[in-house]
Amino acid sequence: MNRAxxxxxxxxxxxxxxxxxxxxxxxxxxxxxxxxxxxxGDDSGLQAARDALAHDPxxxxxxxxxxxxxxxxxxxxxxxxALALLPAGTGNLLARNLGLPLNDLERxxxxxxxxxxxxxxxxxxxxxNHEGQRSSHxxxxxxxxxxxxxxAENTSALAKKHLGWLAYVTPIARSIxxxxxxHVDYRLDGGHVRSSHAHTIxxxxxxxxxxxxxxxxxxxxxxxxxxxxMLRPKGRFGWAGIGARLTLQGIAHRSRFGRRMLQLAPDLxxxxxxxxxxxxxxFETPHGVELDGDSFGQIVRARVTxxxxxxxxxVDEQSAR
Numbered sequence: 001m002n003r004a005x006x007x008x009x010x011x012x013x014x015x016x017x018x019x020x021x022x023x024x025x026x027x028x029x030x031x032x033x034x035x036x037x038x039x040x041g042d043d044s045g046l047q048a049a050r051d052a053l054a055h056d057p058x059x060x061x062x063x064x065x066x067x068x069x070x071x072x073x074x075x076x077x078x079x080x081x082a083l084a085l086l087p088a089g090t091g092n093l094l095a096r097n098l099g100l101p102l103n104d105l106e107r108x109x110x111x112x113x114x115x116x117x118x119x120x121x122x123x124x125x126x127x128x129n130h131e132g133q134r135s136s137h138x139x140x141x142x143x144x145x146x147x148x149x150x151x152a153e154n155t156s157a158l159a160k161k162h163l164g165w166l167a168y169v170t171p172i173a174r175s176i177x178x179x180x181x182x183h184v185d186y187r188l189d190g191g192h193v194r195s196s197h198a199h200t201i202x203x204x205x206x207x208x209x210x211x212x213x214x215x216x217x218x219x220x221x222x223x224x225x226x227x228x229x230m231l232r233p234k235g236r237f238g239w240a241g242i243g244a245r246l247t248l249q250g251i252a253h254r255s256r257f258g259r260r261m262l263q264l265a266p267d268l269x270x271x272x273x274x275x276x277x278x279x280x281x282x283f284e285t286p287h288g289v290e291l292d293g294d295s296f297g298q299i300v301r302a303r304v305t306x307x308x309x310x311x312x313x314x315v316d317e318q319s320a321r
Contacts, residue, residue: 003032004084004112005052007072009039009064012088014105018063021106025113031058044068044294049075057081059314061112065089066141070292074138077122077311084112084314090210091293093141097206097221098315116317119309120221123205127302130286139205139291140221140311143304146182146200146231146287181232183284188228188276196272200231203279203304214249218275224308225275233270242270279304 006022008015022034035055037048045064049072052060062072063086076083086108087095098118101107125143126136181197204227207216219227233239245268286298 001030001032002058003055004034004059004061005037005055005057006034006061006063007037007039007045007048007052007068008062008086009044009068009088012065013063013086017105018086018109021109022061025109029113031113034061039064039068039071045071046075048072053079053081059084059112061086061109063088066091066093066292067294069094070137070139070141070294073122073140073311077138077307080312082117082312082314084108084115086112089293093206093209093292096210097141097208098313100316111316112314115314117312118222118315120311120313121205121224122307122310123203123226123304124307125203125289125291125296125302125304127289127296127299129298130300135296137291137296141204141206141292142215143203143292143302144200144290145202145281145283145299146198182287184230184281185283186279186281188274188280189278190280196230196232198230198232201281202229202231203227204229205306209246213246215246216273217249218273222309224306225277226279226304226306228274228276228279230272231270232272238270241268245271277306 004022004026006018008018026032026034035052035057037052039045039048045062045068049060053076059082060072060076061084062069065087066089068089069083069085073083085095085098085100086105087100087102092102095102100111120140122138122140123143124136124138126134128134181199183195184198184201185193185195187193202215204216204219206221207219207227208214216227216229231242233242280301280303282301283299286300289296289299289302
């Protein structure tokens with residue numbers, strides 16, 4: 001019989017209601033009872049995902065935020081087992097970019113049991129700190145250095161729980177006011193090393209943020225490419241231009257005519273975009289890094305690569321391509 005495994009974050013999930021809704025779908029589709037795995041404070045889902053896969057489930061349902069999803073995907077990609085999302089975080093950016101239901105538990109569980117299966121890319125960041133220690137982690141949404149990392153490091157879980165995205169207002173404002181740029185050496189796909197000064201670097205596997213703000217217009221979850229954007233504003237007017245452009249991109253991207261107008265719009269010097277399959281970056285001084293909203297400390301260099309179609313995800317039938 002088919003059987004689901006459920007990996008859940010107990011802090012973010014209404015467990016009794018979730019068990020009831022999952023049970024309803026089990027009965028409806030004739031599946032065996034699901035097996036449940038709880039994440040913990042010192043392991044946000046890696047061991048739970050490994051334990052779930054050991055029992056060969058038909059689907060692994062992840063109930064939590066982007067950080068929990070990232071951790072589970074790190075264990076699951078290339079397994080051939082589908083991952084289903086029950087968004088329960090602050091951003092839920094992967095679910096947004098897949099067009100999955102938000103704040104609708106019944107529909108999300110229904111998609112988990114009967115939705116289509118779609119292959120998406122997985123990005124892998126190989127990182128090194130100033131002591132030469134190395135680590136490797138997968139991510140699905142975005143890796144960030146600069147403002148993104150500061151937000152992940154300095155915004156508490158309690159603030160995000162009670163304020164949502166408003167919790168990020170203070171670190172964003174502080175970062176804009178100081179507007180510190182850092183030197184960076186980088187290269188794409190093994191090409192020539194280039195140098196620049198940037199405030200923030202984002203390596204994206206998809207491009208839409210909360211509130212339909214489109215950060216990376218050309219990013220797709222299944223194109224086999226990484227999209228890199230460098231934010232390098234000159235003062236507050238530069239930040240104003242970035243804010244206006246991102247808001248405009250989010251609105252225009254909803255229609256074919258709007259997307260065409262975006263293609264014709266002049267480039268903004270404060271936003272530099274590039275695409276590739278591998279991105280190498282080196283810093284003169286250590287900088288913080290975040291992956292899908294989780295902080296991974298200070299690093300001096302990183303190599304980000306893409307694994308095309310490495311993860312199977314359950315999507316709504318209408319969203320399948």
